[in-house]
Amino acid sequence: MGEQFRSTPRRCVFIKSGGGRCRANSVHASRYCIFHDPALAPVRDAARKAGGRARSRRAAVLPVDTPDRPLASATDICNFLARLVNEVCRGQIDPRRSNAAGYLLGIHLKATERSELEDRVAKIEKILKSLNVTSDSESFEFVPEHDSDIDEEGVEPEADDADADEQD
Numbered sequence: 787m788g789e790q791f792r793s794t795p796r797r798c799v800f801i802k803s804g805g806g807r808c809r810a811n812s813v814h815a816s817r818y819c820i821f822h823d824p825a826l827a828p829v830r831d832a833a834r835k836a837g838g839r840a841r842s843r844r845a846a847v848l849p850v851d852t853p854d855r856p857l858a859s860a861t862d863i864c865n866f867l868a869r870l871v872n873e874v875c876r877g878q879i880d881p882r883r884s885n886a887a888g889y890l891l892g893i894h895l896k897a898t899e900r901s902e903l904e905d906r907v908a909k910i911e912k913i914l915k916s917l918n919v920t921s922d923s924e925s926f927e928f929v930p931e932h933d934s935d936i937d938e939e940g941v942e943p944e945a946d947d948a949d950a951d952e953q954d
């Protein structure tokens with residue numbers, strides 16, 4: 787009962803350029819499938835255009851003439867990151883670009899910290915050299931340029947007083 791009303795899927799009647807028939811099912815009330823129905827051509831065109839627009843939509847980036855931001859110190863890098871976060875949230879920067887920028891900023895920060903450390907070590911070494919002490923000497927022996935303050939007999943006059951204080 788009712789068997790004769792059941793609609794079995796019909797095949798699209800479109801013949802391909804190679805001569806074979808399209809194997810897709812035809813859409814309701816049509817002899818063609820969704821890809822070959824001439825009545826659906828405007829719909830297919832609109833979908834193609836929308837797809838093309840989505841593909842060609844350019845990633846959000848800063849204008850080419852945007853001046854370089856300072857990145858000389860850790861403070862500069864913090865300021866850059868703070869601005870970048872806001873720009874990403876406003877959709878002004880493509881998230882993939884900001885990910886790349888964040889990664890590079892991390893490397894840059896490490897290099898900056900290392901550079902600052904090297905500068906400090908260089909300054910300390912310069913001071914040590916002016917005091918005739920070298921950082922790679924094993925004893926770190928202090929050799930003053932003027933030895934007039936050294937007690938010739940090697941006596942330490944303050945030593946007894948210091949011990950006495952500690953015994954209380």
Ligand SMILES: [Zn+2]
Binds near residue numbers: 821
């Ligand atoms: Zn077809």
